[in-house]
Amino acid sequence: DSGVxxxxxxxxxxxxQRVTLRCSPRSGDLSxxxxxxxxxxxxxxxxxxxxxxxxxxxxxxxRFSAQQFPDLHSExxxxxxxxxxxxxxxxASTLRSTTDTQYFGPxxxxxxx
Amino acid sequence: xxxxxxxxxxxxxxxxxxxxxxxxxxxxxxxxxxYKQDPGEGPVLLIALYKAGELTSNGRLTAQFGITRKDxxxxxxxxxxxDVGIYFCAGHRxxxxxxxxxxxxxxxxxxxxx
Numbered sequence: 122d123s124g125v126x127x128x129x130x131x132x133x134x135x136x137x138q139r140v141t142l143r144c145s146p147r148s149g150d151l152s153x154x155x156x157x158x159x160x161x162x163x164x165x166x167x168x169x170x171x172x173x174x175x176x177x178x179x180x181x182x183x184r185f186s187a188q189q190f191p192d193l194h195s196e197x198x199x200x201x202x203x204x205x206x207x208x209x210x211x212x213a214s215t216l217r218s219t220t221d222t223q224y225f226g227p228x229x230x231x232x233x234x
Numbered sequence: 235x236x237x238x239x240x241x242x243x244x245x246x247x248x249x250x251x252x253x254x255x256x257x258x259x260x261x262x263x264x265x266x267x268x269y270k271q272d273p274g275e276g277p278v279l280l281i282a283l284y285k286a287g288e289l290t291s292n293g294r295l296t297a298q299f300g301i302t303r304k305d306x307x308x309x310x311x312x313x314x315x316x317d318v319g320i321y322f323c324a325g326h327r328x329x330x331x332x333x334x335x336x337x338x339x340x341x342x343x344x345x346x347x348x
Contacts, residue, residue, distance in 0.1 A: 123276065154336070164277075164322065164338040177335055211276050213336075222267070223336060225276035 124148065125214050125226035133232045139200040142229045146193055146214030152176075153195040154215075154223060155187055159208040170195055171217075202233045240323050240339025247313055248347050255321060255342045256307040263325030266299050266306035267336070271320045280321075281308070313346050320344070 124147035134140055146153050155167040157180075166179035170189035181187075184202075189195040199206060209230050213223035238257045247253060257266070265284055269277035281292050283299035283306060290297055296309045306323055323339040 123278070125276075156336075163340050164324075164336075166335045166337070169335065179335055213276075222279060222282050224279065225269075227276050228274075230274075 123224040123226065125212060125224055127210075127212055127226040127229050129229060130227065131230050131232075133234065134202060135234055136202055136204060138202050138233075139198065140202065140231065142197040142199070142210050142212075142231075144195045144197070144212030144214075144226055146195070146212075147224055150214035150216050150224075151193065152215045152217065153189055153193070154213045155181075155195070155197050156211045156213065156225075157208050158211060158228070159205075164211075167197070199231070204233050207231055207233045238323055238325055238337055238339040240342055242342060243340065244343040244345070246345045246347065249313060249315060251313055253310040253313055253317070253344060254307060255323075256305060257323035257325075257339045258305045259325060259337075260304070261325075262303040262327070263337075264303070264328050265326040266297070267324040267326065268295075268297050268306070268308045269322045269324060271322060271341075273319075277322055310344075313344075315346050315348055318344055318346050 126145045128143045151172045154169045158164045167181040168187050169177040173189050184200050187197045209228045211228045213225045238259050240257045268280045271277045281297040286303045287301045288299040294311045320341045322341050324336040
């Protein structure tokens with residue numbers, strides 16, 4: 122158990138819908154990273170937050186957004202969902218933004234029908 | 235998106251055999267990490283390497299940070315059935331737009347026959 126929690130574990134929805142994925146980092150960790158894992162693209166970095174502020178963006182679509190709240194949990198919002206958005210979404214946390222060792226949560230499996 | 239070149243893509247071995255996998259990149263990384271992922275779970279950190287040339291062990295696992303900082307390998311000795319899973323290498327660069335971002339290899343699927 123990495124100490125990172127993610128909810129829900131599974132999510133099934135329809136095209137065009139909007140969903141919110143939630144992540145709670147390890148106790149004391151200030152940084153949260155979001156990743157998407159699909160069969161054809163592998164593990165891709167989406168976005169990084171540190172202590173409530175966005176620090177870096179990766180291959181994140183404009184339809185996707187994220188935020189980190191004062192209690193340090195983070196939410197990833199996916200809107201206007203398409204079939205290709207079906208994937209595993211992971212968050213990871215670290216103590217400081219410069220810490221290299223990222224601890225991953227169990228993931229949310231999103232299925233868009 | 236950019237990925238590291240990880241090989242082999244898959245391995246089928248007998249219990250007790252040693253395993254070796256590696257990652258290469260055209261770019262320099264400051265840190266190399268090796269993760270294992272079981273089906274339906276998140277990646278679990280196995281070994282972290284922070285210095286070029288560093289050789290680090292974790293039980294039956296040994297990993298090295300290449301001296302060029304563009305490659306790394308992972309060895310598993312005396313494999314057991316619970317070693318089954320997908321192994322990922324990941325690289326980290328500090329500074330600039332890469333700040334905090336991990337770049338992952340495509341993964342090596344390991345199957346161990348008892």
